[in-house]
Amino acid sequence: MKYIIISIGLLFAGIAALNLFGGSLVQEIIQPVKVSESPYNGPAASPAAGKTAPYFELADLAGKKVRISDLAGSPLVLVFWTTWNPAAADQIKIIDDLSRQTDPPQFKIMAIDSQEDRAVVANFIKRGGYQVGSLLDENGAVSESYKITTLPAAYFIDAKGFVRDIELGTLSAAVIVDKAKATIGAR
Amino acid sequence: MSLTFILDNLRFALEQLGALAFFVAAWLAFSAFRQRRDLASGSWFFGFALLTIWHMMNAFGFEADLFIYAGYIIRAVGLLLLIISLSKGRPFQGVAMTAVLVLPSVTKAAIPFNIIGFIGVSIVALLACLRCIREKNRVDRPLALGFLFLSVTELFLLFSNQNPLVGFWLIAHSAEAIGYLLLAIWSQHYLRTHLKEEIILVFLTIALIVTTIVTLAFSTFIIARVEADTENNLSINAKVLNLAIEQLKKSALAEAKYLSDRSDIRSAIQSNDFAGLQRILSSSLESEDLGFIAVTGRDGAVILRAQAPTAKGDNLSGERAASSALAGNPLVTVEFGAGEGFSVRGAAPVISGGKIIGAVIAGFPLDNAMADNIKKITGLEMSIFNGSVLAATTALNPDGRTRDTGTQVTDETVLADVLRGGKSLTADTQFLSRAYIASYLPLHDADGKIVGMISSAEPQQDILNAAAATNRLTFLVVGLITLFCVPPVYFLAQKLLE
Numbered sequence: 001m002k003y004i005i006i007s008i009g010l011l012f013a014g015i016a017a018l019n020l021f022g023g024s025l026v027q028e029i030i031q032p033v034k035v036s037e038s039p040y041n042g043p044a045a046s047p048a049a050g051k052t053a054p055y056f057e058l059a060d061l062a063g064k065k066v067r068i069s070d071l072a073g074s075p076l077v078l079v080f081w082t083t084w085n086p087a088a089a090d091q092i093k094i095i096d097d098l099s100r101q102t103d104p105p106q107f108k109i110m111a112i113d114s115q116e117d118r119a120v121v122a123n124f125i126k127r128g129g130y131q132v133g134s135l136l137d138e139n140g141a142v143s144e145s146y147k148i149t150t151l152p153a154a155y156f157i158d159a160k161g162f163v164r165d166i167e168l169g170t171l172s173a174a175v176i177v178d179k180a181k182a183t184i185g186a187r
Numbered sequence: 188m189s190l191t192f193i194l195d196n197l198r199f200a201l202e203q204l205g206a207l208a209f210f211v212a213a214w215l216a217f218s219a220f221r222q223r224r225d226l227a228s229g230s231w232f233f234g235f236a237l238l239t240i241w242h243m244m245n246a247f248g249f250e251a252d253l254f255i256y257a258g259y260i261i262r263a264v265g266l267l268l269l270i271i272s273l274s275k276g277r278p279f280q281g282v283a284m285t286a287v288l289v290l291p292s293v294t295k296a297a298i299p300f301n302i303i304g305f306i307g308v309s310i311v312a313l314l315a316c317l318r319c320i321r322e323k324n325r326v327d328r329p330l331a332l333g334f335l336f337l338s339v340t341e342l343f344l345l346f347s348n349q350n351p352l353v354g355f356w357l358i359a360h361s362a363e364a365i366g367y368l369l370l371a372i373w374s375q376h377y378l379r380t381h382l383k384e385e386i387i388l389v390f391l392t393i394a395l396i397v398t399t400i401v402t403l404a405f406s407t408f409i410i411a412r413v414e415a416d417t418e419n420n421l422s423i424n425a426k427v428l429n430l431a432i433e434q435l436k437k438s439a440l441a442e443a444k445y446l447s448d449r450s451d452i453r454s455a456i457q458s459n460d461f462a463g464l465q466r467i468l469s470s471s472l473e474s475e476d477l478g479f480i481a482v483t484g485r486d487g488a489v490i491l492r493a494q495a496p497t498a499k500g501d502n503l504s505g506e507r508a509a510s511s512a513l514a515g516n517p518l519v520t521v522e523f524g525a526g527e528g529f530s531v532r533g534a535a536p537v538i539s540g541g542k543i544i545g546a547v548i549a550g551f552p553l554d555n556a557m558a559d560n561i562k563k564i565t566g567l568e569m570s571i572f573n574g575s576v577l578a579a580t581t582a583l584n585p586d587g588r589t590r591d592t593g594t595q596v597t598d599e600t601v602l603a604d605v606l607r608g609g610k611s612l613t614a615d616t617q618f619l620s621r622a623y624i625a626s627y628l629p630l631h632d633a634d635g636k637i638v639g640m641i642s643s644a645e646p647q648q649d650i651l652n653a654a655a656a657t658n659r660l661t662f663l664v665v666g667l668i669t670l671f672c673v674p675p676v677y678f679l680a681q682k683l684l685e
Binding site: 089093094130171172 | 469470472473476477478493494495496551552555556557559560563564586587588589590592
């Protein structure tokens, strides 16, 4: 009889200990379900994770020039997209919703439209009522330097300008936040 | 009130019945354990006690992963203890237990734990049957049969989804009800010789029944109101969305007329100044807040599109708006075209010297971006259908990153009433195997023909979650009040027996 009581006691003690001290082990059972999100995982050929993000200077929709150095100092999520790609367009909605949250995330988000006319991009952003900032890579040079072959593509860059992660395909808000937070903690 | 809600409430009542049946068995087992104090009686008691706890947790339907996970473990341990107790006649070698170091996520654990549940209940049923046969014991037959029915329940639940309207769900829960009744019959036999326990258990049973009835009655009333309000709100939402589309139609026609009257556009068409025309249209696309602008020649061939300068040369004379404009009649309609997609479009002729030299088609694609903007203004979730095919929606799938555009409505009631019948409809419906309460309105073109639908919907799960929360709170409050009466009954029973 005492063995039963000891066994049950150990079982509940184990669950309690995992809950209190299990850290990342217990994280998995209390996080929402994450569906395997993109058919590609892992870094593109170049720039590989761990290297400095390529420099760029692009105009936003108002014509103001924005450099990547202007976005340094906090983790950055760069999302490459285009209006004619439905998955990429959905990504804009997701990062727009994220940027509107009352509890702002500890990272910046910037979209870069790849090889489209300013009027087309401005029209799409206006029609959707999206407020997320978007830069225009009209000639595709920046997309080339980041070796973008699939849209949408997300680059997770830490505060010092190093690429920490690259994800291809549409990402949910939860995944973007998780990966951006991992970037914050990366050394 | 929806059948889904009624069946969910029945499930709640059934789980309470199960908890009561196992509680009675646990109480009787406790009496035996107090006297014998051995492995068999102890594991019998703890097994039934853990299963009682599991049934209560299952009834309340908490959604937190940790809670669900704890429930799985409690149930597995409870079944294991019953198995240990029933196999007490065989040499007991002890069970090698491996410490759990890494716990997978609940959805990954659900399938193996559900299979463990089925196997565990089946083993208990088998051992109980063998004991009845071996000991020629007719008293324990209801116990064996009860667990047999519960194993049938587990088997069917493995293959059913959570939709209560599916056959397997109904069969499983019917078998579950029979199983609990058999367990109660089995417990009742032993209660005949335990008068004090019988008095207290009768009181507890009555208290539980009263609590369950009050809980269900209260939540039924509340949720009926919630459902009615939800349906009413959805109907209003759909009308608001329809109004938004009517405004888009007015705007599209006004813009098409304005652009077709512009002298710079007229001159650019006449002089074949495509570069100039592109500059004007690009500027107008942004300044006039339009979704697209297309200019055609007299024959209907596209000269230029502002939103896609390289997409030209196709002929729009087969489309209703363009053909009407080329005939000299401005028109606004909702239609699908290869170039502009499913859209609200206004068209007006470009006239020079009394002759029609082309047409301007201006409008708004009925796409996800437009739906997102309307949601930002109104706060309403909406969907737009091109025929029966979902053209645009604000709702993301449970994966949080995709939308179901391109999928088809298969609900025959919706297709018959709205798409073919032209009526508005607010009802329970299914879309991609998910249950919703939705309100639909038909979308008409310029000729009054139905070309699509707009809808506003709420997942039924939201209402069921509200019902579960109401049940939990009501049950807790009423149950606590009732339990205050237990000590007086206990002491009264004690005095009666003295």
